[in-house]
Amino acid sequence: MASVIANGQSVKPKWDTPLFKGLYAATLTPFKPDGTLDVDGYLEYAKHLLSFKDSEGNYMLAGVYANGTTGESMSMSTEERKLATEAWMKAFKELEPDAAKRPKVITHIGSDSLPDCQVLAAHAEQIGADGIAVMPPHFFRPTNEKPIVDFLSKIASHAPNTPFLYYEFPVITGVTVPAYRVIKLAVEKIPTFQGAKMTTQDVGDIARSTLRFPHLSILSGYEETFLAHLLASGTGSIGMCFSLTPAPFYRMLRTMGIYPSNHPKTGTPFVAPTLTPELLAGLRKDLSQILKLLDLIGEVGSFKGRHGLSVTKVLMRERYGLEFGEPRSPLTAVSEDAELRIVKGMRARLDTLLV
Numbered sequence: 001m002a003s004v005i006a007n008g009q010s011v012k013p014k015w016d017t018p019l020f021k022g023l024y025a026a027t028l029t030p031f032k033p034d035g036t037l038d039v040d041g042y043l044e045y046a047k048h049l050l051s052f053k054d055s056e057g058n059y060m061l062a063g064v065y066a067n068g069t070t071g072e073s074m075s076m077s078t079e080e081r082k083l084a085t086e087a088w089m090k091a092f093k094e095l096e097p098d099a100a101k102r103p104k105v106i107t108h109i110g111s112d113s114l115p116d117c118q119v120l121a122a123h124a125e126q127i128g129a130d131g132i133a134v135m136p137p138h139f140f141r142p143t144n145e146k147p148i149v150d151f152l153s154k155i156a157s158h159a160p161n162t163p164f165l166y167y168e169f170p171v172i173t174g175v176t177v178p179a180y181r182v183i184k185l186a187v188e189k190i191p192t193f194q195g196a197k198m199t200t201q202d203v204g205d206i207a208r209s210t211l212r213f214p215h216l217s218i219l220s221g222y223e224e225t226f227l228a229h230l231l232a233s234g235t236g237s238i239g240m241c242f243s244l245t246p247a248p249f250y251r252m253l254r255t256m257g258i259y260p261s262n263h264p265k266t267g268t269p270f271v272a273p274t275l276t277p278e279l280l281a282g283l284r285k286d287l288s289q290i291l292k293l294l295d296l297i298g299e300v301g302s303f304k305g306r307h308g309l310s311v312t313k314v315l316m317r318e319r320y321g322l323e324f325g326e327p328r329s330p331l332t333a334v335s336e337d338a339e340l341r342i343v344k345g346m347r348a349r350l351d352t353l354l355v
C-alpha cells in the first residue's frame with residue numbers, strides 16, 4: 001500500500017489489510033476468593049470460549065480482548081496485567097496447536113501512566129501478543145487528537161512489530177474527541193496503527209472511519225451498535241456478551257461475508273449468498289435472537305451501576321459453572337438476595353437465548 005502523506009510527514013502502514021475481523025470476547029478477569037489474580041482460571045475460561053463452534057467446526061470467536069473494561073484492568077497492577085496476557089497466550093497455545101486457527105489475543109495496555117503503558121507494550125511484543133490496544137489518558141483529559149496521538153505514538157514505539165488499536169470509550173474516559181479524528185492522525189504517525197475499538201453510538205463516525213480507511217480493523221465496542229456497525233462496513237466487534245454466546249452475532253457476520261481472522265477462508269473475497277427462503281428465515285431468527293439478547297444486556301447494564309461487573313460474573317457462574325470471584329473495589333459484589341433475584345429472573349431467558 002502507498003504511504004500516507006500528510007502535513008509533510010509520511011509513514012508506511014506495516015499492514016495493508018484489516019488483521020482483526022470477527023468477534024472478540026471482552027473478557028472478565030478471574031480472581032480468587034482472597035482477591036488475588038486466579039492465573040489458573042484462564043485455561044477453563046479459554047476452553048469455554050473455544051467450545052463455541054459453527055457447523056463446520058470453526059471457532060465462532062476470532063479471539064479475546066483481554067484486560068479491558070470488563071477485565072477491570074484499571075484495578076490491576078502492571079505485573080498482574082502481564083500475567084493475565086501471558087495466561088491467555090498460554091491457554092490458547094495449549095488448546096489449539098494450529099497457529100492459523102488459534103484465537104487471537106488483543107491485550108489492552110492503556111493507563112494514565114505512560115511508562116507503565118510502555119512496559120506493557122514491550123512485554124506484549126516480547127510474548128507475541130497479536131495486538132495491543134490503548135485508551136486515551138483520562139485523568140488529564142486531552143481535548144483534541146494531537147495529544148492523544150502523541151501519547152499513543154510513545155507507546156506504539158515500544159512494540160514496533162505489534163498491531164496497535166485505539167480504544168475509544170468516551171462514556172468511561174470522558175475523552176470526547178471523535179475516534180475518526182484520532183484515526184486520521186494516527187495513520188500518519190504510527191506505522192503499526194491497525195484501527196480502533198469504537199465504543200460509541202456515533203454510527204456516522206464509524207462509517208467515516210471504515211470508508212476512509214479500508215485497510216484498518218474497525219471494531220464495535222457495544223453489542224447495542226453491532227448491527228449498525230456491520231452495516232457501516234465494520235470488521236467485527238468486541239463485547240462482554242460474547243462470553244455468554246457469540247452464536248447469533250457470528251451467523252450474522254458470516255451472512256454479511258465477514259470471515260473471522262482465524263477462519264480457514266479469511267481473506268477470500270466476499271461472495272453474496274443466494275437469498276433462499278431458508279437463509280432469510282435463518283436471518284430473521286438470528287436478528288430476533290440478537291434483539292432479545294440486547295434486551296437482556298440492557299437489563300444487565302441497568303444492574304451495572306449498583307453491582308458492577310459482578311452481574312456478568314453471576315451469569316457466567318449460573319449458566320456455565322465458571323467462577324470469577326468478586327470484582328475489585330470500588331466495584332461491589334452482588335448480594336445473595338440480589339443474586340437470587342437476578343438468577344431467577346434470567347434463568348429461563350438464558351436457557352432459550354444461549355443456544
Ligand SMILES: CC(=O)N[C@@H]([C@@H](O)[C@H](O)[C@H](O)CO)[C@@H](O)CC(=O)C(=O)O
Binds near residue numbers: 224297
Ligand atoms: C462497559 C462495558 O462493559 N462495555 C462492554 C460492552 O460489551 C457492554 O457491556 C455491552 O455493550 C452492554 O452495554 C464492552 O465495550 C467492554 C469492552 O470491550 C472491554 O471490556 O473493554
